[in-house]
Amino acid sequence: KNQVEQSPQSLIILEGKNCTLQCNYTVSPFSNLRWYKQDTGRGPVSLTIMTFSENTKSNGRYTATLDADTKQSSLHITASQLSDSASYICVVSAQTGGSYIPTFGRGTSLIVHP
Amino acid sequence: KAGVTQTPRYLIKTRGQQVTLSCSPISGHRSVSWYQQTPGQGLQFLFEYFSETQRNKGNFPGRFSGRQFSNSRSEMNVSTLELGDSALYLCASSLSGTGTHEQYFGPGTRLTVT
Numbered sequence: 001k002n003q004v005e006q007s008p009q010s011l012i013i014l015e016g017k018n019c020t021l022q023c024n025y026t027v028s029p030f031s032n033l034r035w036y037k038q039d040t041g042r043g044p045v046s047l048t049i050m051t052f053s054e055n056t057k058s059n060g061r062y063t064a065t066l067d068a069d070t071k072q073s074s075l076h077i078t079a080s081q082l083s084d085s086a087s088y089i090c091v092v093s094a095q096t097g098g099s100y101i102p103t104f105g106r107g108t109s110l111i112v113h114p
Numbered sequence: 115k116a117g118v119t120q121t122p123r124y125l126i127k128t129r130g131q132q133v134t135l136s137c138s139p140i141s142g143h144r145s146v147s148w149y150q151q152t153p154g155q156g157l158q159f160l161f162e163y164f165s166e167t168q169r170n171k172g173n174f175p176g177r178f179s180g181r182q183f184s185n186s187r188s189e190m191n192v193s194t195l196e197l198g199d200s201a202l203y204l205c206a207s208s209l210s211g212t213g214t215h216e217q218y219f220g221p222g223t224r225l226t227v228t
Binding site: 031032034041042043044045046049051089091098099100101102103104105106107 | 118156157158159162169170172204206214216217218219220221222
């Protein structure tokens, strides 16, 4: 069964500090891995999309890494801001023929304090 | 460019009733995917439509169904509602599907079943 595990479940940091969120997966056959940011009461917003051959992808202060051998990904946030307070969701898609089936992690709830 | 819109935003229904939710994708996007988000299960994939055809399906009972029209607008229907169907229902659109193309989520429809 395809699974995506995220850690930590929740995280509290001070504004300006860096943090790293983890995502471990057992999804096969692997197609791509995405990180989303979801603010309370809103739909998720895409941060990065990574395929098998990509190790690192950046989007402003967000940097995602992917180790396809160990099936692990991380999302690093630098110089955190109050607006970074949100849930961060890792999604891994399996590809079978032309079909892509996503499996979602439960998310990491990040709170940034001033 | 207008984003993904979902109607209604909030809905209260009684057990046993049925409900229809609507999603209008970004102009030019041909793929629409539906997701259920609950505190207990997180985000789960329902199904994806592309060019009026269901292309992928998640692990949900047949009470959950959908369709897509020629203008790419999509509807999702849930029949014989159960209390456990209370959730945030999100739709997302993309150019061609859930592969490596960017997905854009709508704000969601909050369904409460009493």
